[in-house]
Amino acid sequence: xxxxxxxxxxxxxxxxxxxxxxxxxxxxxxxxxxxxxxxxxxxxxxxxxxxxxxxxxxxxxxxxxxxxxxxxxxxxxxxxxxxxxxxxxxxxxxxxxxxxxxxxxxxxxxxxxxxxxxxxxxxxxxxxxxxxxxxxx
Numbered sequence: 001x002x003x004x005x006x007x008x009x010x011x012x013x014x015x016x017x018x019x020x021x022x023x024x025x026x027x028x029x030x031x032x033x034x035x036x037x038x039x040x041x042x043x044x045x046x047x048x049x050x051x052x053x054x055x056x057x058x059x060x061x062x063x064x065x066x067x068x069x070x071x072x073x074x075x076x077x078x079x080x081x082x083x084x085x086x087x088x089x090x091x092x093x094x095x096x097x098x099x100x101x102x103x104x105x106x107x108x109x110x111x112x113x114x115x116x117x118x119x120x121x122x123x124x125x126x127x128x129x130x131x132x133x134x135x136x137x
Contacts, residue, residue: 007121014104021098030091038095039102049116057111064103064110069096 022032048059062068069092076090103109109121117124 010109010121011105011107014101018098018101018105021094021101024094025091025098028087028090028094034091035095035098038092039099042096042099046116053115054113056116057113060116061110064100064108066097066100069093069100072096 021035025035026032042063045059045063046056049056072089073093076086076093079086079089104121107119107121107124109119112118112120
């Protein structure tokens with residue numbers, strides 16, 4: 001039996017999560033394009049790179065982890081259960097999850113402090129085209 005490539009598995013999972021986000025958005029009565037309208041908002045976290053690779057990676061990784069949108073989604077669901085509907089928070093959470101999932105499906109993973117082009121899913125951009133560096137396969 002062939003060994004499962006963890007990067008390919010994470011990218012495939014991300015495709016499934018992105019598709020689920022679209023289904024949830026439409027099922028909740030919102031237009032699918034609302035996900036696209038909010039898509040680039042979450043990339044404002046890249047502004048952290050103006051302060052250097054360590055701050056940039058931290059800002060990017062905080063904004064590109066599923067933790068915060070999961071918390072927002074939980075707050076939206078809890079509020080709806082108590083009768084206080086704050087739909088915009090749920091839409092924001094799903095759009096955020098969609099953004100992260102699309103990024104991961106395309107190979108844009110969490111960043112390392114080596115620089116923007118070094119991610120947990122491998123290198124991207126010019127670093128990928130340059131070939132493997134020392135210690136990489």
